[in-house]
């Protein structure tokens with residue numbers, strides 16, 4: 001089951017993001033943005049399989065997580081299992097929000113949120129404020145809102 005997280009900043013920026021993974025095993029190609037169903041055996045046996053559309057390597061583990069693209073000024077959702085970390089819109093480098101360079105620890109911020117690829121807690125958003133894609137300040141907060149299938 002996936003988590004729904006609300007990202008919110010004082011500047012007015014707001015975005016609902018869908019992380020973790022759904023029930024259906026899907027792979028997502030970062031190159032052609034194609035998503036396709038994968039068989040459970042493929043996911044266990046192989047770390048990457050070729051995209052049926054473009055032939056590039058796609059990770060079979062799924063762990064959707066938020067990343068920042070500073071060029072596009074937005075939060076994008078990428079598969080944490082898939083390297084390299086590239087923005088599908090501009091092709092530039094993106095940074096996952098679990099990187100400390102995007103965090104300012106704050107005890108007054110909401111509780112930590114974590115989820116995982118193979119084990120719960122692989123990807124962690126600690127109790128902190130984060131770099132806002134819109135205003136660039138360390139004043140963005142993530143809050144767990146609910147679940148998706």
Ligand SMILES: [Zn+2]
Nearest residue numbers: 029032051054
């Ligand atoms: Zn592809």
Ligand SMILES: [Zn+2]
Nearest residue numbers: 069072087090
């Ligand atoms: Zn971008």
Ligand SMILES: [Zn+2]
Nearest residue numbers: 009011132135
């Ligand atoms: Zn902001």
